Amino acid sequence: MSKLRGLQSIEFTKCPAIIGHEAVVGKKEGEGPLKAYFDHVVQDELFGEKSFEYAERKFYKTAVELACKNAGLHTADIRYLLGGDLLNQIISAGYAARDLQIPFLGLYGACSTMAQSLLLGSVLIDGGYADTAACAVSSHFASAERQYRFPLELGNQRTPTAQWTITGAGCTILSDEKEANLCITGATVGRVTDYGITDANNMGAAMAPAAANTILCHLQDFGRTVQDYDLIVTGDLGSVGLQLLKEILTQAGINTDSRFQDCGCMIFDPETQDVHAGGSGCGCSAVVLNGYLLKKLKEGAYKRILFCATGAKLSTTSSQQGESIPGIAHAVVIERVK
Amino acid sequence: MSKLRGLQSIEFTKCPAIIGHEAVVGKKEGEGPLKAYFDHVVQDELFGEKSFEYAERKFYKTAVELACKNAGLHTADIRYLLGGDLLNQIISAGYAARDLQIPFLGLYGACSTMAQSLLLGSVLIDGGYADTAACAVSSHFASAERQYRFPLELGNQRTPTAQWTITGAGCTILSDEKEANLCITGATVGRVTDYGITDANNMGAAMAPAAANTILCHLQDFGRTVQDYDLIVTGDLGSVGLQLLKEILTQAGINTDSRFQDCGCMIFDPETQDVHAGGSGCGCSAVVLNGYLLKKLKEGAYKRILFCATGAKLSTTSSQQGESIPGIAHAVVIERVK
Numbered sequence: 086m087s088k089l090r091g092l093q094s095i096e097f098t099k100c101p102a103i104i105g106h107e108a109v110v111g112k113k114e115g116e117g118p119l120k121a122y123f124d125h126v127v128q129d130e131l132f133g134e135k136s137f138e139y140a141e142r143k144f145y146k147t148a149v150e151l152a153c154k155n156a157g158l159h160t161a162d163i164r165y166l167l168g169g170d171l172l173n174q175i176i177s178a179g180y181a182a183r184d185l186q187i188p189f190l191g192l193y194g195a196c197s198t199m200a201q202s203l204l205l206g207s208v209l210i211d212g213g214y215a216d217t218a219a220c221a222v223s224s225h226f227a228s229a230e231r232q233y234r235f236p237l238e239l240g241n242q243r244t245p246t247a248q249w250t251i252t253g254a255g256c257t258i259l260s261d262e263k264e265a266n267l268c269i270t271g272a273t274v275g276r277v278t279d280y281g282i283t284d285a286n287n288m289g290a291a292m293a294p295a296a297a298n299t300i301l302c303h304l305q306d307f308g309r310t311v312q313d314y315d316l317i318v319t320g321d322l323g324s325v326g327l328q329l330l331k332e333i334l335t336q337a338g339i340n341t342d343s344r345f346q347d348c349g350c351m352i353f354d355p356e357t358q359d360v361h362a363g364g365s366g367c368g369c370s371a372v373v374l375n376g377y378l379l380k381k382l383k384e385g386a387y388k389r390i391l392f393c394a395t396g397a398k399l400s401t402t403s404s405q406q407g408e409s410i411p412g413i414a415h416a417v418v419i420e421r422v423k
Numbered sequence: 424m425s426k427l428r429g430l431q432s433i434e435f436t437k438c439p440a441i442i443g444h445e446a447v448v449g450k451k452e453g454e455g456p457l458k459a460y461f462d463h464v465v466q467d468e469l470f471g472e473k474s475f476e477y478a479e480r481k482f483y484k485t486a487v488e489l490a491c492k493n494a495g496l497h498t499a500d501i502r503y504l505l506g507g508d509l510l511n512q513i514i515s516a517g518y519a520a521r522d523l524q525i526p527f528l529g530l531y532g533a534c535s536t537m538a539q540s541l542l543l544g545s546v547l548i549d550g551g552y553a554d555t556a557a558c559a560v561s562s563h564f565a566s567a568e569r570q571y572r573f574p575l576e577l578g579n580q581r582t583p584t585a586q587w588t589i590t591g592a593g594c595t596i597l598s599d600e601k602e603a604n605l606c607i608t609g610a611t612v613g614r615v616t617d618y619g620i621t622d623a624n625n626m627g628a629a630m631a632p633a634a635a636n637t638i639l640c641h642l643q644d645f646g647r648t649v650q651d652y653d654l655i656v657t658g659d660l661g662s663v664g665l666q667l668l669k670e671i672l673t674q675a676g677i678n679t680d681s682r683f684q685d686c687g688c689m690i691f692d693p694e695t696q697d698v699h700a701g702g703s704g705c706g707c708s709a710v711v712l713n714g715y716l717l718k719k720l721k722e723g724a725y726k727r728i729l730f731c732a733t734g735a736k737l738s739t740t741s742s743q744q745g746e747s748i749p750g751i752a753h754a755v756v757i758e759r760v761k
Contacts, residue, residue, distance in 0.1 A: 088551045089502075093526045095552050136744055164427075165612055173511040174738040175531050183615035183749045188431045190539060190612060191751075193513050193531040201528060205543060212550030213426045214433050232740070274503055274528060277521035400512040402570070406474055411521045413529075 088211075091306025093299075094273040100422065101210035102265030104258050105156025108376030109148045111226070111252030114364075117353045122377040125151060130227060130252060138172065141225035144254040144368075145170065146181040149221050152256035152375070158217065163187045163258070165209060167202040168221040171195065171250075171367055172232060177223045187219065195396030196292070196321050197275065198222045199255065199371040200415040203392070204272040206259045207417065216261050223254035224366030233399055234285060246287040248323045248349060248365035249358075255371030257379070267382055270389075271418040273303040277398065279411035285399055288365055288410070289326020289349070292395040295412035296322060297333040299393055303416050304339075311339060315387040318378065320370035320394030320414070321349035323363030348373035348394075370394040382421050389420045426549075429644025431637075432611040438760065439548035440603030442596050443494025446714030447486045449564070449590030452702075455691045460715040463489060468565060468590065476510065479563035482592040482706075483508065484519040487559050490594035490713070496555065501525045501596070503547060505540040506559040509533065509588075509705055510570060515561045525557065533734030534630070534659050535613065536560045537593065537709040538753040541730070542610040544597045545755065554599050561592035562704030571737060572623060584625040586661045586687060586703035587696075593709030595717070605720055608727075609756040611641040615736065617749035623737055626703055626748070627664020627687070630733040633750035634660060635671040637731055641754050642677075649677060653725040656716065658708035658732030658752065659687035661701030686711035686732075708732040720759050727758045 090096050108123060115126030125147070132140040145168075153160050166187040170177035175191050182189035194201040202220035209215040227237060229250040235241045259269070278295040296319045304310060311317060322330055327350055331341040348370040349363035374392055381387055393416040404410070428434050446461060453464030463485070470478040483506075491498050504525040508515035513529050520527035532539040540558035547553040565575060567588040573579045597607070616633040634657045642648060649655060660668055665688055669679040686708040687701035712730055719725055731754040742748070 089554065093502075138740055138744060164431075169531060172738075173740060174533065174736055176736070176738045176741050179615060179736045179738075179749065179751075180741070180746070183617050186614055188612040188614050189751065190543065191531045193507060193529040195512065205528065208546060208550060208552050212546060212552065214546050214550065216427065274526040276524055276526050277517060279521050398512055398514070398517045400510075400514045402476055402511060403514050403518070406476060408518070411517065413517075413527065 093302050094271060094306035096271050097207050097211040097269055099211045100268035100270055101207040101259045102262045103267040104260040104262055104265050105152045106257045106375040106379045107148055107151035107155050108255040108372035109144050109253055110372050114251055114253050114352060117358060119352060119377045122380055137225050137227040141177040141223055141228050142180045145177045145221060145223040146184055148254035148256040149185055149219050152258050156258040160185050160187060163217050163219045164215040165190060166219045167192060167206050169193050169198045170223045171229050194413060195398050196365060196367040197394040197396030197413050197415050198367045199374060200392055200394035200417050203257060203269060203417045204415055207269045207272060210259050210261050218259045219256055221254060221256035222367045222371040224250050224368035226250045226252045229366055243361055244286045245361055246325050247361045248288055248363050249360035250366035251364050251369040251372060253368040253372040255375035257375055266421055266423045267379060268420060268422050269417050270420050271307060273299055273306060273416040275299040275414045277411045277413050279409055281409045283409050285404060288397040289323040289362055290329055291397040291410040292322055292412035293326040293329035295414040296330050296393055296395045299414040299416050301337055311344060314344060314389055314391050316390040317345050318390060318392055319347045321365040322347045322395055323349040323365060325362045382419060392417050392419055431640050432609060432644035434609050435545050435549040435607055437549045438606035438608055439545040439597045440600045441605040442598040442600055442603050443490045444595045444713040444717045445486055445489035445493050446593040446710035447482050447591055448710050452589055452591055452690060455696060457690060457715045460718055475563050475565040479515040479561055479566050480518045483515045483559060483561040484522055486592035486594040487523055487557050490596050494596040498523050498525060501555050501557045502553040503528055504557045505530060505544050507531050507536045508561045509567050532751060533736050534703060534705040535732040535734030535751050535753050536705045537712060538730055538732035538755050541595060541607060541755045542753055545607045545610060548597050548599050556597045557594055559592060559594035560705045560709040562588050562706035564588045564590045567704055581699055582624045583699055584663045585699045586626055586701050587698035588704035589702050589707040589710060591706040591710040593713035595713055604759055604761045605717060606758060606760050607755050608758050609645060611637055611644060611754045613637040613752045615749045615751050617747055619747045621747050623742060626735040627661040627700055628667055629735040629748040630660055630750035631664040631667035633752040634668050634731055634733045637752040637754050639675055649682060652682060652727055652729050654728040655683050656728060656730055657685045659703040660685045660733055661687040661703060663700045720757060730755050730757055
């Protein structure tokens with residue numbers, strides 16, 4: 086049976102199993118609407134380290150270790166680690182991979198990396214190229230702000246469309262085990278999409294067209310409608326991007342009802358947490374998925390969800406040269422099978 | 424039949440085929456020992472663009488377009504594009520993917536990215552998750568120097584261990600076609616290895632332990648010896664790193680004869696081209712593979728080679744924070760099957 090679906094999608098016939106998952110979040114994330122679901126909240130933004138970058142890699146490493154433990158495995162049992170982060174040269178993932186000593190496949194999909202790692206991890210498991218794979222992603226508010234925007238010490242005002250980069254990391258353990266109750270059944274690889282956004286404080290608008298493109302392509306490739314999903318959740322569009330996504334999809338004839346949600350809108354309370362348009366960063370979809378959504382799937386709140394993480398390919402170098410910020414979105418289908 | 428080999432390796436039972444490949448190089452690379460093999464030499468280091476970064480992405484895009492043409496395909500026929508480059512947020516690959524509109528999986532493995540893209544591309548083809556895949560990687564001397572080291576205008580002296588980042592891009596087209604004469608039969612995923620090197624002008628030493636680790640693991644996983652290969656070619660260790668690799672392997676009981684070669688040592692003439700320890704950059708192994716080695720395989724000079732691209736996970740951020748430079752190496756087995 087062909088595993089190719091339509092133009093950009095894959096069907097996993099052996100259903101790679103999710104056997105463990107964990108999220109580690111910062112203090113602010115642990116005070117938001119999902120606080121009851123986050124078991125590991127780190128109060129110190131430096132996580133006991135000497136810099137935000139060292140802290141971020143500790144979030145990454147800790148998430149992998151805890152997810153392995155959650156799966157009843159040691160890190161040495163994991164065949165391959167797939168993932169990345171937002172820092173130049175994906176140093177959080179790279180140094181964590183050095184410390185963990187798991188064979189490492191580094192990915193860069195900006196904030197779409199959680200979905201990209203699940204997609205490629207599922208290919209490895211489904212095809213019989215790995216028996217276990219850890220898919221992990223991190224971000225840190227302070228390391229991201231100083232790399233992409235301004236030093237925090239400058240105290241710059243944030244614009245209304247700005248999003249707040251999540252401090253945290255999430256890890257999913259995939260396996261060829263047959264007895265798990267959650268598995269990944271399909272995926273869609275995204276195209277780089279560019280509507281000409283140049284504002285580094287409006288990532289939602291940069292990513293929304295990519296999310297729309299991937300969701301529409303996914304539905305077409307699988308011959309499904311939005312009613313086939315209990316939840317279609319985007320990575321970190323935030324309130325501005327989610328609104329734009331709904332507008333684009335409505336124009337395409339899609340009924341954008343309450344099943345369309347966004348990790349960036351779920352993680353913070355807009356009334357009390359002063360995050361403007363919501364959460365962002367590749368840790369955002371990673372911690373919402375691994376800390377909250379997978380638990381809701383297990384509890385029976387959802388049967389099948391489309392997890393569509395969205396990335397803005399923001400680069401200070403290309404922004405300084407006048408380029409726009411293209412977006413990309415990858416999607417995976419996660420189902421409760423028993 | 425299991426596709427897992429040993430601890431870190433994969434056997435491809437359906438032999439993903441190499442149906443097209445092309446390298447596009449800069450002027451200096453086109454004047455080196457491999458000049459007779461490089462069909463596409465760009466004399467202008469800006470490639471008609473306004474900046475080195477715009478030039479690099481044009482190298483990337485051109486390599487993909489020419490490789491597709493070489494394979495008798497259009498870019499629209501390619502199911503997935505896999506690859507990356509050395510620039511922050513892999514902007515060369517990302518913007519090229521936007522222009523090419525091929526669904527894109529962004530990778531970051533520093534200078535190991537060519538092997539990583541072939542490895543994951545082969546998994547997609549071998550497992551039936553794609554019928555075609557383009558694996559492409561680029562680097563540019565001027566964009567890399569100013570990002571990682573010093574502005575060229577400063578005229579800094581280069582140390583004896585320094586390597587010269589290649590200007591160029593290479594692309595390999597993989598397919599599930601059964602009639603091709605070159606195919607990929609196996610691969611080994613590397614671990615991040617760190618011997619504590621902190622000198623950004625000694626990448627060879629940073630990468631050699633990773634190359635040794637991957638080669639030793641590969642031989643053990645497949646139960647092979649070096650005599651099973653006509654060539655074991657590392658990515659871009661240069662003369663300093665290749666010497667170190669041979670020392671580490673000799674200590675491990677391996678006979679490091681003339682079949683051990685390095686793309687960084689092959690691309691420039693050390694006597695006349697003033698590159699110190701040799702070539703580097705992820706374009707280095709990409710252009711040597713796609714411009715030279717695959718042609719030699721087709722000509723019959725080799726029957727089976729181990730292509731082991733090596734990456735130094737150099738980051739200015741982590742270097743400024745006192746961190747060492749870890750290395751990683753991934754390997755793929757390329758064979759002439761008829």
